[in-house]
Amino acid sequence: MTPRTMVVTALLLGAFVAAAGAYGLLYCLSRLRDRRGLRIGSYLSYTALSVIAAMVIALTPLHAGWKVLIAASCIAYLMIPPVTWRYLTRLHRGEKKSHDPRFAKHADRHFADLFRRA
């Protein structure tokens, strides 16, 4: 691996996880706010993640095993936000009303919205 390739590979790997984070964040926000812009943002973030993964696989001299790991991570990062979201909404479905009366009304209404959309 040349020095230049090493730095580029490292930056791509960091960008890969950062894109995963952006995707997760925007996915959640789009579920909360139900806004088209946020949904598109989440798709774009995941597209960026996939492009970065493809670049790592195609352009870097990493061994095949590591490239398989990146590809597998791609799939894992795709699934984590929706699976986690579904798990959380299901958990909260049976939740008693919030015990903080200062925000119970707020939370109740919002949780109801979340369950409807889940």
Add this chain to the structure above:
Amino acid sequence: MYRSQRLGLKYLTASTVMFGAMIVFGLLSSIYYIQPGFLLNIFNFSSAKIIHIDGLVIWLLMGFIGSVYWFVPQELEREVDGIGLAELLFWVFCAAVAVVVLVLIFVQYGAANQWSMWFINQGRKYVEAPRWAAVGIVVVAGVFAYNVIATTVKAGRTTGILTVLIADLIPLLVLYFDAFPQLTSMSQDLFWWWWLVHLWVEATWEVLIGCIMAWTLIHMVGASRRVVESWLYVQVALVLGTGILGLGHHYFWIGTPRYWFAIGGVFSAFEPLPLLGMVVHAVYDAGSRHLQAANRPAFFWTLAEAFGNFLGAGVFGFMMTLPQINMYSHGTQWTASHGHFAFWGAYGCGVIAVLYLALEKSRGCNGLDGRAWKWSFALLNLGILGMAGALLVAGIDQAFFERAVGGSTWNAYLAMQGRPWFIESMWARFVFGLVFAAGYALLVYDLLAIGKSQRAAVPQVTAAAGS
């Protein structure tokens, strides 16, 4: 307030003081890079750095201990067992820390003999404190574990969070015994040393902060115990599932077999996955409450914990974890960049969240808000971002020029230290360190002042832990 909670407040106060000491010696450490020959033979870089990194461990440990003493009596609705001894040991702990720091400042090092190991400096990173102090820490931690376990046993019941905490405290304590050995082989020394350091910060401490954050959510926003505990189990499983064998990413270059490349690389590549889950959970919780919470500083510091953990530990860690990259990034400022950001995100933010929560309750307030905490929040996070960014630039420069191009020789190292980007990065790190310090000063001001003018207009509503 329970006695244990008063003790918790004392520990959280001491933690804040140590946080400040860590910052002072961190700023000092950064000056050596930009002022050649600074305090040479008077107070060397190594002495400043030791107090900086050991201060990091102590302030976070005190924060964890204080948090647990704060939450446990509420959890079991009874006073903590053995609280008298714990109160005494708090002062012993503080005195011991003070003595160790004074010896590290005024004596600094000794001759190559056991006296130095026992009373001056053990010279192993993060656990430089002399052996007598390490014994003291074992005693304090042992009594702390006893307090938690005995209280639970005598209460005749437990909770999910407590069970996880107790299960975590035992390996956490046992791992600390690596602070004692003095193995001749550096390979063996580092092999076992990493059991302590990695299995603390990337395993047992993660579980510990998970428990503390679980309690924080319950008491801060009235989160359902069932939800919080279910989530805690999932996170603990994922964090330990990836973190324990992720230890292997420290075994690439210390003289251990090559199979650690595969084990360490693969498992540490999985480590960001649960952190993304935490981000999802944080956004869910925050969004479902429209970013509203009565205790706004605690709420936002809890959010910062999730994001900081993901960015500092996840993104910055993944960048350098594969052995092909780590070969060059290892032993450079790149590591320092990741380390600063990860520790802050994973642990620092969490302890500050508990500080605000404890203050709200102890001052009898019905929520907390203000302006100072927002500025402190902004400055501290901007400061850490700036420092991590500056160290990243310096580290990549080092990995490229000193290691990959230069062949990692003395001359390559020294030439690197004089490169313009490196020097500018060191100045930037210092400046952002000042920003961070300003944030800390505001934090202290706010912690002293916040809520004192507010008193509950109605009887205080406690967010009961529904089960």
Add this chain to the structure above:
Amino acid sequence: MDKGKLVIQSRACIDCHTFFGNGAYYAPDLTRDWLDPVCARYAGPKRADRLAKFLMEPLRLGARAMPNLHIQRDEAEAAVAYLKWMSAIDTNGFPDRFGAPTAQ
């Protein structure tokens, strides 16, 4: 070797230098210190002697100066012997292409 390690610990060398890349980044990595081109041009006994003298009375090298840690002759010799031993440990190639600068 025991004494050498004790010297390294008593002076907290790892809080300025790195060993196998672990430590502080204020001073050079010492994994292959014994084989560094700066001192490798000297034959064994002379190399050991020069390194020991450096430890006892450190020089300023460029912008970075090593402090005088009051290392005695026997301690210096033990530390140098330890570094010599350490340089032979198989570290899976770390640091990569030691001593051989490459093109960018």
